[in-house]
Amino acid sequence: MNPSFKFLLAVLIALEISFTSTWIVNLALAVIGLLLILTSRPTFKRLILLFFVPLIPASALAVAILLQSNAGIHFALVLFTRIYAYVFVGSAATLTTTVSDLVMSLEQNAHIPSKFAYGFLGAFNLLPKIVSEVNIIRAAGNMRGQALHIWSPQLYFKAILASLDWSENLAEAMTSHGFSEEAPRTYFKRIRVRWWDWLVLIGSLVLLQVALFGFHLQ
């Protein structure tokens, strides 16, 4: 499926189930999400994490509803399944799409200005460097006997200074490789919107409405 359409669908589904309270639909969405995740052949560790990590907020919300309100077990179940639907539908989109495919699709199909698309892509590719930079900043602090915590302004300050430096370098590098902000571009890899993308998008949303309405009436 076209990446832009896929993410649009995931967000629309998440938005819709935020306002509805039908746990069967949430459960069905989670199962569909899980099946899609399985097609991407995730590692066993990832799969275990996917099951257990949402368990924490999901049970926190459900227990809180049971103990702190009189909304009852049905609503607790709705909140519990809602979290799983969010995570599995979201992961079904993120695990089956690469960031560069999504960005290219957003540029070509959703017509986001190319400076945003490539600026984002360029920065995103620095992700491993950023993770190591956070560790370097904390290690450098420790060497001076200065522990940098999540509430230390220095941690963020140094991170922003590094960002300033890298953004300047990266922007210059891109410009010197011939990237210009307003110029029309040709594409090495074309990402098309096909008729079945529309069909899946509209079809899924219609099905969701029918399911929600049907269970609502019961």
Next chain:
Amino acid sequence: MKYSNAWHLRDIILLTLIAIFFGVIYWIVGPVYNLLTVALTPVGLGPAANDILMGIWVMAGPLSGYVFKKVGSATLGEFLGSVVEMFLGGQWGASTMISGVVQGIASELGFTFTGYKRYDWFSLNLSVLTTTIVTFGWDMIRNGYAKYNIGLLIALFVIRLISTWIFAGVLTKAIVKLLDRTHLMQTQTR
């Protein structure tokens, strides 16, 4: 001082990098959130962990609003942070992006109400207030906060306000003060 509203390649990369830094930091916060939630769940106060840490999650918004001083920069910064968090494997899946937009618009409102003219302690506090109110409203729908008894609801709101004020207010101000002293931002943002 007048600031240009156009986004250039360098600004976009810088904004994304800052967002990624925050995304990575949010990701590091994840385990803290889990521990806190697990500790509070047996007494039915699990959601309080969300409110206690809320400030950390909404920091990218006011900070990018303050750093870039452009229309939409707070929303964009917060949204990109959430996208990064989602790709890193954050806990909330697809709803992370929606939360990102909600939190971004929420903190943006503080700057909108001052017409994007004031970037000082007042607009930052206003941003803290709009962030708390709007994100709390969203949690009333999404996380079922609306069903809690009124005492807990008020307690959660106050916890969230304090957390947001400490991180998105006081800490953001401290960071911006450090940045101002370097004189790097003035040439960068104009």
